[in-house]
Amino acid sequence: MSRVRPVPGGRAVEVEPERILGWIERFSTRHGATAISVGESTVVVTAEDGATATFPTRGGTSLQEVVDELTAPRRVGLVLVRLGGHSVGIAHGGKVEVSATDRKQVHGRIRAGGWSQQRFARRREGQARVALQAAADDVARVLVPRLPDLDSVVLGGDWQALDVLRNDRRLSGVFALAEDRVLDVPEPRRTVLDEAAERARCVEIVIQDTRATDVEPGRMDTGEGA
Structure with missing residues (x-):
């Protein structure tokens, strides 16, 4: 691979x-x-x-x-985030040991008919906020208590979404361990997390x-x- x-x-x-x-x-x-x-x-x-x-x-x-x-073999934290979905886990030797994956609905930027553009934009911003908060909560729950056991953290997904998580004070220790690279991944699912665990070894x-x-x-x- x-x-x-x-x-x-x-x-x-x-x-x-x-x-x-x-x-x-x-x-x-x-x-x-x-x-x-x-x-x-x-x-x-x-x-x-x-x-x-x-x-x-x-x-x-x-x-x-x-x-x-x-x-x-190393124990690595994984944080994969794209707008509307995330998958978080810990892998050892390329195999996921513990994980959390979730998806929240976030409407696209364009909607045909219906609400005004401003109202639709406000709704989309609210959905994005909920999705990113859920991602931050899972990172805090899965990775933060296990930080002393991690050799590093590998990030993946959307830079803007990751930057939102980076500003969460609870996650400062996670991002302090983060490697420079950011994996390009599709919508985070458990299968995508498994692949990222193997790529993290590379x-x-x-x-x-x-x-x-x-x-x-x-x-x-x-x-x-x-």
């Missing part, structure tokens, strides 16, 4: 930690012999053609030690090279080769 998203100057691909060494080998085959620099917080792989692949570490002074640390590798603009329309180049 891998997911790719565009980032400034390139793209980022999610790779399971146990596949990193193989991924680097394929990257080297595609771009030419590589130099690997293991830093305090990141690994940088530089190829002959100038392409680079960078990913974060959680310890280790050699590539194998880094991979060993990244492969070790390491995000940022690839920067001139080939990023040469990919066929509709395809994303992971840098792994065929």
Whole structure:
């Protein structure tokens, strides 16, 4: 399983930690012999053609030690929120241990006929407020009491909805543990939470090279080769 998203100057691909060494080998085959620099917080792989692949570490002074640390099972909080729906849980080793999922009705932005636009907008705002409050309540109930047991928190969904939760004082500890990445997910359901738990294990590798603009329309180049 891998997911790719565009980032400034390139793209980022999610790779399971146990596949990193193989991924680097394929990257080297595609771009030419590589130099690997293991830093305090990141690994940088530089190829002959100038392409680079960078990913974060959680310890280790050699590539194998880094991979060993990244492969070790971790307990991660998951917060997936989109307007009208949320799914919250705790996963260990990619498997959800406890969760809460809910959906609240929030009307779309356009409604044919009926109420005036202002009245409809007020109703929609009220529905959104109720939905986001329910999401915040579930995060507070499921994650906050278990914060001492968590290694990190992975967020997903809509940035604006997550920002509303971020302003809830009860959840300051949750967002203090949040990783920088935000998973792009559809409407949060339990099955989506299960998939997010597996993706939370993945390491995000940022690839920067001139080939990023040469990919066929509709395809994303992971840098792994065929």
